[in-house]
Amino acid sequence: MKRLAVLALVLxxxxxxxxxxxxxxVTVSELLARxxxxxxxxxxxGELIGDYGLRGNGYMWTQLNGDSYAYxxxxxxxxxxxxxxxxxxxxxxxxxxxxxxxxxxRVRGPLVRVxxxxxxxxxxRNGESYIDVLSIxxxxxxxxxxxQPNYWVLVAGLVLVVGSVFLRRGTGxxxxx
Amino acid sequence: MLIRPTxxxxxxxxxxxxxxxxxxxxxxxxxxxxxxxxREWAPASSFILMIGVFLALxxxxxxxxxxKQRLDWSHGMVVVALAWLVVPAVAxxxxxxxxxxxxxxxxxxxxxxxxxxxxxALVQDLDHMASSLNFWRHLLHxxxxxxxxxxxxxxxxxxxxxxxxxxxARDERILPSVRSTARFIWxxxxxxxxxxxxxxxxxxxxxxxxxxxxxxxxxxxxxFAAFDTGGFAAQSTNLGYYHSMIFEFSAGVLMVAGxxxxxxxxxxxxxxxxSVMLNLETRTMVVTFGATLMLTILGLAATGAFVEVVGxxxxxxxxxxxxxxxxxxxxxxxxxLAGWTGLAFSGVAVAMALGGMGSSTAGGxxxxxxxxxxxxxxxxxxxxxxxxxxxxxxxYNQNGKTRLTADISQAAMSVSLLYVALYLAGAxxxxxxxxxLQDALFESISAGxxxxxxxxxxxxxxxxxxxxxxxxxxxxxxxxxxAVFALFGFLWSTWRGK
Numbered sequence: 001m002k003r004l005a006v007l008a009l010v011l012x013x014x015x016x017x018x019x020x021x022x023x024x025x026v027t028v029s030e031l032l033a034r035x036x037x038x039x040x041x042x043x044x045x046g047e048l049i050g051d052y053g054l055r056g057n058g059y060m061w062t063q064l065n066g067d068s069y070a071y072x073x074x075x076x077x078x079x080x081x082x083x084x085x086x087x088x089x090x091x092x093x094x095x096x097x098x099x100x101x102x103x104x105x106r107v108r109g110p111l112v113r114v115x116x117x118x119x120x121x122x123x124x125r126n127g128e129s130y131i132d133v134l135s136i137x138x139x140x141x142x143x144x145x146x147x148q149p150n151y152w153v154l155v156a157g158l159v160l161v162v163g164s165v166f167l168r169r170g171t172g173x174x175x176x177x
Numbered sequence: 178m179l180i181r182p183t184x185x186x187x188x189x190x191x192x193x194x195x196x197x198x199x200x201x202x203x204x205x206x207x208x209x210x211x212x213x214x215x216r217e218w219a220p221a222s223s224f225i226l227m228i229g230v231f232l233a234l235x236x237x238x239x240x241x242x243x244x245k246q247r248l249d250w251s252h253g254m255v256v257v258a259l260a261w262l263v264v265p266a267v268a269x270x271x272x273x274x275x276x277x278x279x280x281x282x283x284x285x286x287x288x289x290x291x292x293x294x295x296x297x298a299l300v301q302d303l304d305h306m307a308s309s310l311n312f313w314r315h316l317l318h319x320x321x322x323x324x325x326x327x328x329x330x331x332x333x334x335x336x337x338x339x340x341x342x343x344x345x346a347r348d349e350r351i352l353p354s355v356r357s358t359a360r361f362i363w364x365x366x367x368x369x370x371x372x373x374x375x376x377x378x379x380x381x382x383x384x385x386x387x388x389x390x391x392x393x394x395x396x397x398x399x400x401f402a403a404f405d406t407g408g409f410a411a412q413s414t415n416l417g418y419y420h421s422m423i424f425e426f427s428a429g430v431l432m433v434a435g436x437x438x439x440x441x442x443x444x445x446x447x448x449x450x451x452s453v454m455l456n457l458e459t460r461t462m463v464v465t466f467g468a469t470l471m472l473t474i475l476g477l478a479a480t481g482a483f484v485e486v487v488g489x490x491x492x493x494x495x496x497x498x499x500x501x502x503x504x505x506x507x508x509x510x511x512x513x514l515a516g517w518t519g520l521a522f523s524g525v526a527v528a529m530a531l532g533g534m535g536s537s538t539a540g541g542x543x544x545x546x547x548x549x550x551x552x553x554x555x556x557x558x559x560x561x562x563x564x565x566x567x568x569x570x571x572x573y574n575q576n577g578k579t580r581l582t583a584d585i586s587q588a589a590m591s592v593s594l595l596y597v598a599l600y601l602a603g604a605x606x607x608x609x610x611x612x613x614l615q616d617a618l619f620e621s622i623s624a625g626x627x628x629x630x631x632x633x634x635x636x637x638x639x640x641x642x643x644x645x646x647x648x649x650x651x652x653x654x655x656x657x658x659x660a661v662f663a664l665f666g667f668l669w670s671t672w673r674g675k
Contacts, residue, residue: 032510032511032512033512035512035513036482049304049305049412050412050418051385051388051391051395052386053386053387053420054386055384055385055386056386060386061385061386061420063304063413063414065304065413067302069304069305073305074276074302074305075305080276080277080278080279080302080637081301082637082638083298083300083301083303083413083636083637084302084303084304084413084414086304086412086413086414087414088414088417088418088420103304104304104305105217105305105306105307105308106307121482121483121484121492122488123484123485123487123488125420126422126487126488126491127483127485127487127488127489127492128420128488129509129510147218147219148219149218149219149222150219150222150223153222153223153226153274154222154225154226156226156229157224157225157226157227157228157229158225158229159229160229160230160232160233161225161228161232163229163233163236164232164233164235164236165232165236167233167236167237167239167240168236168239
């Protein structure tokens with residue numbers, strides 16, 4: 001009995017893993033696939049993308065993508081792996097200052113880990129589903145990406161345009177039928 | 178006996194096709210300008226290539242000697258069917274070289290989907306796509322929604338304009354001449370654009386809190402996709418991205434405007450409100466919308482996903498509106514829509530199959546055909562019940578009273594049956610590849626009726642033959658069969674004719 005009591009004390013003294021305090025770690029895909037089953041707090045990783053919608057009520061709305069492009073952008077040699085996988089996040093405005101601009105064309109958005117409440121068809125938001133963010137860690141601040149013009153495409157296009165003008169000599173662009 | 182087309186027939190077809198390709202080539206300057214202004218050089222070079230291909234094809238056609246033979250009915254139909262194949266193929270060039278597609282076929286899929294205002298998409302990593310390419314995808318909705326032939330006719334309407342007009346699934350001439358009708362259609366679209374983009378931009382800026390530039394961008398994209406009942410969106414989460422009832426409402430109004438026939442737009446413009454209310458299409462659409470909405474809401478309530486009535490109504494109403502108008506916008510995720518079973522599935526699927534009004538930007542069987550079919554059946558029943566020798570009045574109201582003849586009834590029923598066959602054929606191909614019947618049917622209806630809602634079958638990894646099937650369905654559905662059949666007949670005559 002004494003041993004059991006000691007064991008219980010030891011178990012209580014062991015720090016609870018952080019993830020358990022914060023909620024289960026899920027991917028965005030899992031969250032969308034089991035949207036109705038998952039409840040309470042979740043920890044999700046992904047890239048903030050699109051726009052930062054500052055609605056003037058203390059919150060900012062944006063999208064968090066948990067797809068492969070968040071980790072390996074196409075413009076940095078990432079492979080095509082299908083469509084984007086995103087979920088809406090509502091972030092308190094006080095967190096916005098520590099975030100870089102959202103991702104988009106030639107911009108890698110901040111890669112973040114958010115802890116938040118999964119709100120599935122929230123009655124207070126007239127049925128919307130989103131993660132209500134409680135804390136946010138920036139894993140990678142993101143930044144600009146570069147893309148070079150495709151000169152072969154450009155040259156081929158110019159040749160065709162000039163060739164078309166040449167072919168049109170004497171016929172005009174419109175001819176009445 | 179089949180008569181083989183002469184060389185003059187080919188010349189007439191090529192010459193008219195060339196003019197249409199030239200016109201679309203000039204339209205390519207719009208996204209090119211966008212790309213230059215946004216300093217998006219890689220997309221800019223791809224737009225130059227696309228313009229070059231359009232102009233080169235148009236110029237080659239222009240070198241063909243134009244015979245004295247005028248454009249007749251079959252020529253017009255063949256030109257329309259070919260234009261709706263070649264334009265999406267060339268328009269897909271910037272998409273194909275963008276790096277966002279696994280293959281040229283995938284880019285063609287999106288080109289056809291954009292132009293036919295379907296909205297199914299195989300694009301990958303849309304959220305990192307260049308704004309000019311995204312703009313081009315949406316502009317395809319605008320060009321295809323009003324009609325590429327309509328665009329051509331509003332500029333050059335020579336002999337045979339009527340057959341070109343009819344070939345593009347427009348059966349209602351609003352004004353005395355085809356050219357003036359074509360110009361009215363474009364004027365109505367541009368008028369809605371001015372108002373629609375302004376409202377959406379203000380909502381995005383003031384309510385959603387986007388930056389002014391991005392608000393204008395989203396306003397434009399959503400306008401093109403809503404008014405032209407397209408369904409593409411600037412972000413991967415589609416209209417669910419905006420999380421705003423006001424924004425959804427604004428888009429919804431434009432979706433309704435887009436699904437209305439341009440004849441009704443004209444009646445509203447002329448303040449003939451009673452004509453709008455008495456119109457068979459208006460009444461049919463109100464009834465079918467009410468019935469399918471009830472099915473959807475009851476089905477959704479049974480799932481227990483929503484715990485309060487506002488959310489249930491909001492999501493049920495919007496998805497149903499999106500399906501019935503043929504828009505294809507979605508405010509829920511693909512996995513969630515795939516989970517809609519029973520009555521909710523039936524409501525949305527039936528609404529998609531029925532579609533919007535004739536001579537609008539929407540697809541599907543169309544309310545006019547449904548109304549005529551029902552009216553014909555009711556008239557037949559009443560005829561059986563009245564005494565011998567008595568005649569039951571046969572008429573319906575569409576911009577005035579129209580006599581319901583056997584030919585009209587037969588045509589409406591035939592095309593309706595062809596749509597059912599199209600939906601079933603597409604579903605059969607998907608089922609053969611191992612997809613579930615419900616998913617296969619849903620996706621096939623979505624493609625054939627040019628809607629764009631998806632339960633996940635449409636994906637870059639889907640089988641090649643299924644991609645081709647959906648491309649063909651989008652093409653056939655948009656042209657309402659006749660022009661495509663005429664093209665097949667033309668080809669058959671070339672091969673087997675004497």
